[in-house]
Amino acid sequence: MGSSSSSRNKIPNAQELMDQTGFSSAHLLRLYDRFECLDRDNRGYLRQDTVDFSSFVRILAHFRPTDRNRNKEGTQQELPNSRTRKLKFAFQLYDLDRDGKISREELLQVLRAMLGLQVTEEQLQSIAERAIQEADLDKDDAISFDEFKKSLEKVDIDTKMSIGFLK
Amino acid sequence: LRSLGVFIRQAGTLLFICMILILLHGSRGEIPSKPIAATILPSVKPDGGVQAYPEDQKNNLPMFTMNYPRIQIPFEITLWVLLASFAKIGFHVYHKITIWVPESCLLISIGLIVGAIMHSVHEEPPAVLTSNVFFLYMLPLIVLDFVAVFMQVLWFAVVGTLWNSIGIGISLFAICQIPAFGVQDINLQENLLFSAIISAVDPVAVLNVFEDVSVNEQLYIVVFGECLFNDAVTVVLYNMFSFVAEMPVVEPVDVFIGVARFFIVGLGGMAFGILFGFVAAFTTRFTSKVREIEPLFVFMYSYLAYLVAELFAISSIMAIITCALTMKYYVEENVSQRSCTTIRHVIKMLASISETLIFFFLGVVTITTDHEWNWGYILFTLLFAFVWRGLGILVLTQIINPFRTIPFNMKDQFGLAYGGLRGAVSFALAFTLPDTIGRKQLFVTATIAVILFTVFLQGISIRPLIEFINVRRTNRNLETINVEIHGRLMEHTIAGIEDLCGQWSRFYWKDKFMKFNNRILRKILIRDSRAESSIVALYKKLELQNAMEILDTASGDISAAPSIVSLYEEKKSSSKPQKKFLAADLKNMHDILSKNMYKIRERTVAYRGKHALPNDNHTREILIRRHVSIRRSLRPGSFQSSYFSLPAGKSLESTFPAARRSYADDHETLSEVAYPSQRSRFGKPARSSSSKAMIPLRRLGTLEEVPSTDVLNEDSSSTEQGVFRTNSSYSDSHVPRPRRLNSSFDNNNGSADDLRNVHEEPSSPPPGWAAEPRDNTARNPLLRRPQWTPKRK
Numbered sequence: 001m002g003s004s005s006s007s008r009n010k011i012p013n014a015q016e017l018m019d020q021t022g023f024s025s026a027h028l029l030r031l032y033d034r035f036e037c038l039d040r041d042n043r044g045y046l047r048q049d050t051v052d053f054s055s056f057v058r059i060l061a062h063f064r065p066t067d068r069n070r071n072k073e074g075t076q077q078e079l080p081n082s083r084t085r086k087l088k089f090a091f092q093l094y095d096l097d098r099d100g101k102i103s104r105e106e107l108l109q110v111l112r113a114m115l116g117l118q119v120t121e122e123q124l125q126s127i128a129e130r131a132i133q134e135a136d137l138d139k140d141d142a143i144s145f146d147e148f149k150k151s152l153e154k155v156d157i158d159t160k161m162s163i164g165f166l167k
Numbered sequence: 168l169r170s171l172g173v174f175i176r177q178a179g180t181l182l183f184i185c186m187i188l189i190l191l192h193g194s195r196g197e198i199p200s201k202p203i204a205a206t207i208l209p210s211v212k213p214d215g216g217v218q219a220y221p222e223d224q225k226n227n228l229p230m231f232t233m234n235y236p237r238i239q240i241p242f243e244i245t246l247w248v249l250l251a252s253f254a255k256i257g258f259h260v261y262h263k264i265t266i267w268v269p270e271s272c273l274l275i276s277i278g279l280i281v282g283a284i285m286h287s288v289h290e291e292p293p294a295v296l297t298s299n300v301f302f303l304y305m306l307p308l309i310v311l312d313f314v315a316v317f318m319q320v321l322w323f324a325v326v327g328t329l330w331n332s333i334g335i336g337i338s339l340f341a342i343c344q345i346p347a348f349g350v351q352d353i354n355l356q357e358n359l360l361f362s363a364i365i366s367a368v369d370p371v372a373v374l375n376v377f378e379d380v381s382v383n384e385q386l387y388i389v390v391f392g393e394c395l396f397n398d399a400v401t402v403v404l405y406n407m408f409s410f411v412a413e414m415p416v417v418e419p420v421d422v423f424i425g426v427a428r429f430f431i432v433g434l435g436g437m438a439f440g441i442l443f444g445f446v447a448a449f450t451t452r453f454t455s456k457v458r459e460i461e462p463l464f465v466f467m468y469s470y471l472a473y474l475v476a477e478l479f480a481i482s483s484i485m486a487i488i489t490c491a492l493t494m495k496y497y498v499e500e501n502v503s504q505r506s507c508t509t510i511r512h513v514i515k516m517l518a519s520i521s522e523t524l525i526f527f528f529l530g531v532v533t534i535t536t537d538h539e540w541n542w543g544y545i546l547f548t549l550l551f552a553f554v555w556r557g558l559g560i561l562v563l564t565q566i567i568n569p570f571r572t573i574p575f576n577m578k579d580q581f582g583l584a585y586g587g588l589r590g591a592v593s594f595a596l597a598f599t600l601p602d603t604i605g606r607k608q609l610f611v612t613a614t615i616a617v618i619l620f621t622v623f624l625q626g627i628s629i630r631p632l633i634e635f636i637n638v639r640r641t642n643r644n645l646e647t648i649n650v651e652i653h654g655r656l657m658e659h660t661i662a663g664i665e666d667l668c669g670q671w672s673r674f675y676w677k678d679k680f681m682k683f684n685n686r687i688l689r690k691i692l693i694r695d696s697r698a699e700s701s702i703v704a705l706y707k708k709l710e711l712q713n714a715m716e717i718l719d720t721a722s723g724d725i726s727a728a729p730s731i732v733s734l735y736e737e738k739k740s741s742s743k744p745q746k747k748f749l750a751a752d753l754k755n756m757h758d759i760l761s762k763n764m765y766k767i768r769e770r771t772v773a774y775r776g777k778h779a780l781p782n783d784n785h786t787r788e789i790l791i792r793r794h795v796s797i798r799r800s801l802r803p804g805s806f807q808s809s810y811f812s813l814p815a816g817k818s819l820e821s822t823f824p825a826a827r828r829s830y831a832d833d834h835e836t837l838s839e840v841a842y843p844s845q846r847s848r849f850g851k852p853a854r855s856s857s858s859k860a861m862i863p864l865r866r867l868g869t870l871e872e873v874p875s876t877d878v879l880n881e882d883s884s885s886t887e888q889g890v891f892r893t894n895s896s897y898s899d900s901h902v903p904r905p906r907r908l909n910s911s912f913d914n915n916n917g918s919a920d921d922l923r924n925v926h927e928e929p930s931s932p933p934p935g936w937a938a939e940p941r942d943n944t945a946r947n948p949l950l951r952r953p954q955w956t957p958k959r960k
Binding site: 031034038060063089090093094110111114115119123126127130131134135148151152154155157160161162163 | 647
C-alpha cells in the first residue's frame with residue numbers, strides 16, 4: 001500500500017517499535033489507527049496522559065502468540081511475547097506495589113474482584129490461604145515470581161495469553 | 168406464555184398440514200411440481216374421497232356413526248408422531264441407555280421393530296418420504312436450529328465432501344471393474360452419484376455422541392459446522408451427478424458446466440439467504456407494536472428463503488442457513504425477549520420431531536423394502552467410506568492447521584474422522600434416486616447398510632474410544648487452585664485487551680465489512696441502532712424488565728455453613744496454623760471458584776446440549792452485579808437519592824465502569840454489608856412501618872443470605888440453581904413477568920414475610936420499584952428507553 005510509508009512517518013520510532021515488539025508494519029499501522037480511535041481528544045495519550053502510543057504497542061505486544069518456529073537465539077528472550085514475559089505481565093496484575101511478591105492481601109484483592117458477591121469473607125480467606133500454600137515454596141507467606149511461574153508450569157500460557165489476530 | 172401457546176398451535180397446524188400433503192402426494196418417487204400454495208386448498212380433503220353421506224336411501228338418522236376413512240390420514244400421521252415421541256421419552260426415562268447408545272440408534276431400532284411388525288402383517292408403511300417432501304419440510308427444520316459456524320467449517324465441509332465423494336466414487340468404480348463381484352454394469356456416473364449420497368455426514372447422530380462425551384469446543388464446532396454445510400454440498404453434488412448420470416454421453420463441456428453450476432448453486436443459495444435475512448430484519452424493525460407475530464416472521468422468512476431457493480434449484484440448505492445467521496444477528500436486537508424464547512423453543516421442538524421421525528422411518532423402511540444385496544460392493548463401500556474419510560481429514564487438517572491458533576492434534580483428528588456417521592440425508596437421497604438407474608435397489612441397500620453400520624457400530628463405540636484415547640476435553644478437571652485462579656485472571660485480561668483492540672481481525676475485508684455494517688446496515692435494519700457494547704445493551708434490556716425478579720426472593724435455607732466457616736474460625740483462634748485442607752474442603756473451594764468467578768463473555772454460542780436451551784449465564788451475572796449495586800446504594804445515607812444503581816444525574820457510561828472498579832476498593836464495605844445481614848435475619852422483619860423506604864431494605868436483607876447460604880449448600884449442584892433460586896424461572900424461560908405493576912402498594916407492606924416462601928413463582932414485583940419510574944425518568948438515563956410498559960400480557 002502506498003500509504004504505508006507515509007503513515008509510518010506518523011508513528012514515532014516505528015522501526016524501533018517493530019524490532020522490539022515483533023509486530024509487522026501492517027499491524028503497527030492498524031494499532032495506530034486503533035489508538036487514534038481510542039484517543040478521542042487527540043491528545044496523543046490515553047487514560048489521562050499515562051499511555052502513549054509506544055507504551056500501548058509494547059503492552060499489546062505481550063499478547064502476540066509465541067513464534068514457535070524461531071530458533072533459539074539470544075534475542076528471543078527479549079521479545080515481549082515470550083512465555084516469561086507473558087507470565088510477568090500476569091504477575092504484575094497481582095503485584096500492585098511492585099515488591100516482586102504477591103502478598104496475601106494482594107491475592108485477596110484480585111480474588112474479590114473476580115468472585116461474585118456470594119462468596120463470604122471466610123471462604124475468600126480460605127481460598128487465598130490454600131493458593132498460597134500450594135505455591136509458596138520458601139514459606140514466606142507470599143508468592144514470588146519464580147513460585148508463580150512454577151505453579152503454572154503445566155499450563156499452556158501461550159494459549160491463554162494470546163490474541164490470535166495479533167500474530 | 169399465552170402467546171407461546173398460540174404460536175405452538177400455529178406451528179403445529181402448519182406442520183400438520185405439511186404432513187397431510189406428504190401423504191397425499193402418493194408413492195415414492197413422485198415429484199409434485201405444483202407450488203405449495205396451490206396445493207394446500209384442494210388437498211385438505213383426504214384422498215379417499217369425501218365420504219359424503221350416501222344419498223341413496225333415506226334411512227333414519229343414525230345416532231352413532233363411525234367414519235374412519237375420513238380421519239384416517241391425519242389420524243395415522245398423528246399416531247406415528249406420537250409413537251416416535253413416546254420412544255424418545257422412553258429412552259430418557261431409563262437414563263443409562265442413553266449414555267452408551269446414541270439416541271439415533273435407539274430410534275432406528277424401534278423403527279426396525281415396528282417395521283418388522285408391519286411387515287409381518289403385510290401392511291404398507293406410509294409413504295412419507297418423497298424427495299421433495301424431505302427437502303421441503305423436514306430438512307429445514309433440523310437445520311435452522313444451529314447458528315454458530317465458522318469459515319474453517321466451510322473448508323472441511325466443501326472440500327472434504329468433494330474429496331470424499333470423488334474418492335469413493337472412483338475407487339468403487341475401480342472395484343466394479345473386477346468381474347468377480349458382478350457389478351460391472353455400474354458406470355462411473357452412477358458410482359459418483361452413489362458416493363455423493365453416502366459421503367454426507369449426518370449432524371444429528373454425531374452431535375449426540377460428541378456432546379455426551381463432552382469433547383473440547385473447537386472440535387465440536389468444527390464437526391457440527393461441517394455436518395451442516397456438507398448437507399448442502401451433498402445435495403448439490405447429488406443433483407449434479409444425477410443429472411449427469413442420466414445422460415448417455417458426458418463431454419468435457421458438461422464437466423465445466425457442472426463445476427460452474429456448483430458454484431452458482433452454493434453462492435446463489437447464500438445470496439438468497441442473506442437477502443431474505445435482510446428483509447426479515449427490516450420487517451422486524453417495525454414490529455414493536457405487534458410483538459406476538461414476531462416469531463412468525465422469523466419462521467416464514469426462513470422458510471420462504473428455503474422455498475424460493477428450491478424454486479430456482481439452488482442450494483436451499485445454504486439459503487436457510489445464511490438466512491438464519493443473518494437473522495440471528497440483526498433480528499435478535501429488534502424482537503422482544505419473549506419472541507426470542509418462543510422462536511428457540513419452537514425450533515427445538517420441530518427439529519426434535521423431524522429428527523425423531525426420520526430415524527424412526529429409517530428403521531421401518533429398512534424392513535419393508537426389497538433389498539438387493541451384493542457382498543462385494545457393499546463391503547467395499549463401507550471400507551472406502553471409512554478410509555477416504557480418514558484420509559480426507561488428515562490432509563485437510565494438515566493444510567488448515569497453520570491457520571488455527573490451536574491446531575488439531577492427532578486425537579482430535581481421530582475424533583473428527585471417526586465421528587463421520589451417516590444418517591438422514593443419505594437416507595433420503597438414496598430413496599429419491601431416479602428409477603432409470605439400473606441398480607437402484609443395490610444402492611438403496613448399500614446406503615442403508617452404511618447408515619446402520621456407522622450409526623450402530625461407530626456410534627456406540629465412539630464414546631469408549633474417545634475416552635480411551637483421551638481427546639482433549641472441555642476443561643472440567645480438577646486443577647490446583649492456583650491454576651484455576653490465575654487462569655481465570657488471564658482470561659479476563661485477554662477479554663479486556665481484545666476489547667481494547669476493538670473488533671479487528673486479520674482479514675482486511677472483514678474489517679471493512681464491520682465498518683460498513685456499523686455505519687449503514689445497522690441503521691437501516693435495527694430499530695434503535697447504536698453500536699453498544701453487548702454488556703451494556705443487555706444490561707439495559709434486562710434492567711427494566713427483570714429488576715423486580717431479583718427482589719422476589721426465594722426462601723433461603725438458614726442452614727449453617729459447612730466446614731469452610733469452621734475452618735475460618737479455627738484460624739482466627741490459633742495464631743498461624745499450617746492449615747490442613749481436607750479433600751472435601753478443596754472440592755468446596757473448586758466449586759466455589761467455578762461457580763462464582765465472573766465468566767468471560769463468550770464469543771461463540773456454546774452448545775449446551777440438545778435438550779437444553781442456551782444458558783443465560785451472562786445475563787445472570789449482570790443481574791448479580793445489579794444486585795450488588797442495589798445493596799450498595801442502600802447504605803444509609805445514599806438512601807434518599809435513588810433506588811436504582813445509578814446515582815442521580817450520572818450517565819450510564821460513567822457509572823458503569825465505576826461499578827466494576829469498586830469491587831476491588833470496597834472490600835471493607837462488602838464485608839460490612841455482608842455481615843449485618845446475619846443480624847437482620849434474626850431480627851423481627853415485621854416492622855410494618857409505613858414508610859416506602861423500609862420495604863426494599865428489608866427485602867434485600869432477606870435476599871442477601873439466600874445466595875450466600877445457597878452457595879454453601881451442597882445440594883445445589885448446578886450453577887443454575889445454586890446462585891439464584893430467585894431466577895430459576897427467569898433463567899429457564901427467560902420470560903419477564905412485570906405483572907401487576909400498578910397493584911396496590913399496601914398489599915406488599917404486609918407480604919414481605921411471604922417473600923421468604925415464594926419459590927418459583929415470583930408474584931407481584933415490589934412496588935417500591937414500580938413507583939420510581941414515573942418520577943425518575945428524567946433523572947435516570949437508564950429509563951429513557953422504556954421497553955417495559957405496565958401493559959403486558
